[in-house]
Amino acid sequence: MEEVDKILIHSLRQAGTAVPPEVQSVRDLTPELVVEAAVRCLRAVNPTLGAPLSPLLPPGISARFRLASDLAAACQELGFGGDVGYQTFLYSSEHDTRRLLLFLVEKLPRDESESGTEPPGKSGALLRAIGARIREQLGTPWVPPLCRTPWLQRLNTLVGSGSVLGSGRWSPCAKPAPPRPPGPPLDPAWLQEAFGAGGAGGALPKGSRFTRTQHLTHEQAAVGRCGMPSSASPRWVPHGGEWGFWGGGLGYPDNVVPPPKAEAEVQQGRLALGGREDTLRLKAQAVELLPDAQSNMAKLQLVVEASSRRIVSLAGQWERHRGPLLAQYRHLRALRDSAQLESSRRLSEIRALHERSRSAADEARRKEELYKTLVAELEALPRDVSRAVYTQRILEIVGNIRKQKEEISKILVDTRALQKEINSLVGKLERTFSVTDELLFKDAKRDEVVRKAYKYLAALHENCAQLIRTIEDTGTIQREIRDLEEQVGVWGGLYGGGGNLGCLWGGLPSIGVSPMSIGVLIDLSCVPPSLCPP
Structure with missing residues (x-):
């Protein structure tokens, strides 16, 4: 590598x-x-x-x-x-x-004819670029006048027509061409050696690069003068609503109106001509500097070095200014990001508050409607009934409910305690029976007394289980009795107590009901027999 x-x-x-x-x-x-x-x-x-x-x-x-x-x-x-x-x-x-x-x-490029005779470095690159440009220009085919743009053809036709041009109107335009700047002519042998036959390419000649640049500059200036009109040549310009030349009296007849496309072409040609004039001016300045090339190059080198030093100095100054500015920029960007985050958070909070206020407004509106409805119902109620009676009754009911709640809570606590005690006793009884059964079962086969004790233990266990079931049934019956007594109390309150039931009992024979069917009536009314008269 x-x-x-x-x-x-x-x-x-x-x-x-x-x-x-x-x-x-x-x-x-x-x-x-x-x-x-x-x-x-x-x-x-x-x-x-x-x-x-x-x-x-x-x-x-x-x-x-x-x-x-x-x-x-x-x-x-x-x-x-x-x-x-x-x-x-x-x-x-x-x-x-x-x-x-x-x-x-x-x-x-690997061609020896293209790169072998060229000096290395920047001068070689410059010569290659100049040669490629000139080969490209020489390879461009020549276009006859009749094959050029339509506007140029129309211009030639107007210039050649006798109806438009007058003998006295063309004379101001006939001005002599400016003299060609002094300089050595191009050598055909040099062109043949430099670019090859037909401009196909070839090696550049050896010698001073200023000499070659001077030859090439004169050639380009000559080509530019041949391809571009002089500044003194006539141009089409609009003036006072009429069309004419700047330098002469050539123009359209009175009955001919120039098309809008011609104006665009004239403007485009004027812009192209201005660009070519600028290029020609720059090349003329370069040609003026070529005779004293060494001193001019030295001056240019000094200017370039001074510009380089100035650029380096400015770069150092910029770096010195750039550091604090960059830090300030980053700080400001961080502040902006934090401000954006804070604004986003506050915006979300504001939106949430808007939603809550909207929901609160809806709830207030709904309660306002309910309040109006209740007020209307209150106004519709009769005014003769005092509210104090209802308030007293409601307070009594609330007090009774509170007392019943306390009693129910006490009953639940007692029931839980009793249930825990029953569970502990049942567990103790089960464990005692299991231990006793294990102790007696071992000696029951050998000892008659132990066998009888084991039988008594089994009978005791069975009787205890039956006793527990009896106690549970007793509790269930007592609970049902209390429920029936509560129902009797309700019936007594509804029908005037035992006096009404006694009258009902005494009036049964008069309606043809036998006393034997009174049990069915008692079952249906859930009244205990103790309340019935003999």
């Missing part, structure tokens, strides 16, 4: 990455070196993907995330099949970094 890392780092150095000599393995690569290596490889493989990306990792966190995300998208577009994201460049592991860099190194 160390040999693989050495080969990989050597390939990255050849691609233009400034890898320090102390870096000997992928483990020693910092995120800045990983980002720079990925950008250099992307620019070497596909300049379209790598040109917008910066090889320098910015100090800001958001800018770092943005650059890493763009790098990940470019790698995926290039065909990387692994899992790649911003974390691959900023917080990656050794395995992921090695896998990504191996993929990018394998994608580097």
